Amino acid sequence: MDTVATIFDRYEAVRHRLPMVHSPTRTREISSLHDIAAQADAFVFDAYGVLNIGEAAIPGAAQRLRELREIGCQIRILSNAASYTHAGAMTKFQNLGMGVRDHEIITSRDATLAHLDDRLWGCIAAPQDNLSDISAPTRRLVDDPISYDQVEGFVFLSTEVWSLDRQALLETALLKRPRPVIIANADLVAPREHGFSLEPGYFGHQLADRGIPDVRFFGKPFPAVYEMVEASLSNLSRHRIVMCGDTLHTDILGAAARDWQTVLVEQDGLFCGQDTSAYLSQATLFPTWRLSRI
Numbered sequence: 001m002d003t004v005a006t007i008f009d010r011y012e013a014v015r016h017r018l019p020m021v022h023s024p025t026r027t028r029e030i031s032s033l034h035d036i037a038a039q040a041d042a043f044v045f046d047a048y049g050v051l052n053i054g055e056a057a058i059p060g061a062a063q064r065l066r067e068l069r070e071i072g073c074q075i076r077i078l079s080n081a082a083s084y085t086h087a088g089a090m091t092k093f094q095n096l097g098m099g100v101r102d103h104e105i106i107t108s109r110d111a112t113l114a115h116l117d118d119r120l121w122g123c124i125a126a127p128q129d130n131l132s133d134i135s136a137p138t139r140r141l142v143d144d145p146i147s148y149d150q151v152e153g154f155v156f157l158s159t160e161v162w163s164l165d166r167q168a169l170l171e172t173a174l175l176k177r178p179r180p181v182i183i184a185n186a187d188l189v190a191p192r193e194h195g196f197s198l199e200p201g202y203f204g205h206q207l208a209d210r211g212i213p214d215v216r217f218f219g220k221p222f223p224a225v226y227e228m229v230e231a232s233l234s235n236l237s238r239h240r241i242v243m244c245g246d247t248l249h250t251d252i253l254g255a256a257a258r259d260w261q262t263v264l265v266e267q268d269g270l271f272c273g274q275d276t277s278a279y280l281s282q283a284t285l286f287p288t289w290r291l292s293r294i
Helices: 004-013 033-039 061-072 087-096 110-114 143-149 164-176 200-209 222-233 248-257 277-283
Strands: 041-046 074-079 104-105 121-124 138-140 153-156 181-183 188-192 197-199 215-217 240-245 260-266 289-290
Touching: 004 248, 004 277, 033 061, 033 240, 033 260, 033 289, 061 074, 061 153, 074 222, 087 104, 104 110, 104 222, 110 222, 153 200, 164 200, 181 200, 222 248, 240 248, 240 289, 248 260, 248 277
Parallel strands: 041 074, 041 240, 074 104, 121 138, 121 153, 153 181, 181 215, 240 260, 260 289
Antiparallel strands: 188 197
């Protein structure tokens, strides 16, 4: 999982678990979102590879958001990041100079928390995550096998301190007594400044491959986050919503399954330095448009 080709192949291998989609049979290149602004009432943006790389904003991204607002387009940021709270997401994008408002950000963590019941959840989380936004009972999971046995379900928020040994503890506990596993970030990997990190979706699909029966995925490409965006844009036709993302099997596939229009952004994210044409043809998954940067 350290090259675009191996990541693409893994997404294709788990595609039977992803939403069904009928995409266009071709894609068109554009030079800027201004080229298609007349065909959109709302633009929805992935974060990494579209608006930012790590803690740095992509040049021109904040200005493009301002310009789209000025011509009357609604803006949403739709992120699979589940390792920090909604307030943390707000702070991040404010620090990036994006000028976003609270209602403009929707994350896979938001969708996950909206679907939790009041059972005792074992949480796989970053050490700095205090879990304060989770109203249900929680127990943080690390290396104690007894904790894995005692909880009534699992919420996978972050891989920051996850390991193969802890994955084995989780799998053993689930084979012993099946319980729901909530994967709060459906990404297999995330592009980083120095390579790719494995994300919760990678480990969730491993569990499903092992026959674990109740693995539930949240975030792109699964419906709940898109439904939250649509609910926040309830006066708009979904055909006038445009998703801008860097990942074919998450951003583009999930949006196309909702009948949104799509833009694959190529320069800075997953497909950085790649010719995407062969990947699009192999997946028979074509964004409405593609461009270098927004």
